[in-house]
Amino acid sequence: MSKQGKNKKKIAKIFGFIGLFLAVVVLVFGGMAFYSYNNSLNYKRGDGKEIDFSIEEGDTISSIGKELEKYKLINSKFFFNFYAKNNNLDKVKVGKYQLNSNMTMAEILKILNGSPNSKKISITFLPGGTIKNAKNVLVKAGFSSEEVDSALAKDYSGKFKTLFSGKPKNVDNEGYFWGETHNFEKGVTVQEIVERFFADFEKKIEEKQLVKKYASHNLSLYQGITLASIVQKESLGNLEDMKKIAGVFYNRLKANMTLGSDVTYQYIADKNKLDRDVNLESPYNLRIKKGLTPTPIATPGVNALEAVANPEKHDYLFFLSGDDDITYFAKTDAQHQQNIKNHCQKKCQII
Incomplete structure (x- = not known):
């Protein structure tokens, strides 16, 4: 065989070895990738815990994968994204879900692409909210208007003696639906829900020693909550501003002036479906009536309660x-x- 022929055979042999090596590399890495992918598909955290998971407007499949990985519900956001997109499961829906740590990636994606499966209901009341707002939240959660109206109108003063101390018997529970979010098991009653929020409020009153602090300003707890509800609606939520606003109201009360508040006549006009009128004849119109409104006009948040307890002196x-x-x-x-x-x-x- 000629020297040139020997060289060609040698080169062919080298390329053969390179090809074989590359094939082995591909098989090895392919096998590792397949193993990792298969492992991710079957991954379960395994402790059986229920985890509340929310998808909000604007969340992407990538951001959701990152969040699931953080909760250790999946072990690879990369394979999660890959599986979702290749199985047309990347059209997840906004909502609240209850996931379980024993679910596989496929099971999680199936849930996130369907209707929220939570066995719980989430109820949120906000500072500055009214009875009307609370009713809307509860009806939207699936309760009947009749059950909601009955529960919201019930007298709870026997169970929450501190919270409702000083509250007149003939008025509704405006001002008491504490701003918070709680999750409840399905089957819960509206009464049980509102009692949870009342318990929150009573605990906050006791923690902040509001009965004692309001008394130092010659206010009962009910009057303090009422004034705090006005401060809440007159402010943008900043504690320092709220303290100054509370100081203004105390100064006006001391000077025997009206509080001059617009939100009070607006509240009663809206509640009674009347035109808003600065001269509306009502004990709630503190543009023309002295003192406080007969009831709170909303639920005060913790900053408003604090502001009335510790107003700025000026x-x-x-x-x-x-x-x-x-x-x-x-x-x-x-x-x-x-x-x-x-x-x-x-x-x-x-x-």
Whole structure:
């Protein structure tokens, strides 16, 4: 055989070895990838725990995979994304789900692509909310209007003696639906739900020693909650602003002035389906009536309750929320009118 022929045979042999090596590499890595993929498909955390999981508007299959990996419900967000997209399971739906750590990736994706399967219901009441808001939340959760109305109107003063101390018997439970989110097992009654929120509120009152602190300002607990509800609705939620606003109201009460609050007549007008009128004849219209409203006008949050318990001491008698969402305070009506002119050309036109 010629030298050239020997070289060609040698080169062919080298390429044969390279090809074989590459084939082995491909098989090895392919096998490892298949093993990892198969392992991910069958992965289960295995402790049998129920986990509440939410998908919100804007969440992507990648972000969901990352979150599931964080909870250790899957062991690879990469394979989760790959499996979802290749099996047309990446059209997950917004909602609350209850997942189990014994579920496989495929089982999780099947649930996330269907209807939320939670065995629990989530109830959220917000600070500043009213009885009307609470009813809407509960009806939306699947309870009948009749059951909701009955539970919301019930007298709970026997069970929550501190919370309802000083509350007149002939008024509704406005102001008591504590702002919080709780999950309940399906089958729970509306009464059990509202009692959970009342328990939260009573615990907060006791923790913050509000009965004692309101008494130092010559207010009963019920009056303190009522004033805090007005502060809640008049503010943007900032604690320091709320303390200043509470200080304004205390100064006006001490000066035998009306509180001058717009949110109070707006509340009763809306509740009774009347036109909002600054001259509305009602004990809730604190533009023209002195003292506090007969009842709270909303549920105060913890900042509003704190503000009424620990108001800022100052000489301000007026305040307004400007068009820039900054609260402006004034000591005289002239200063207040200037604040309106400078900072409140839109908001102050709202009746």
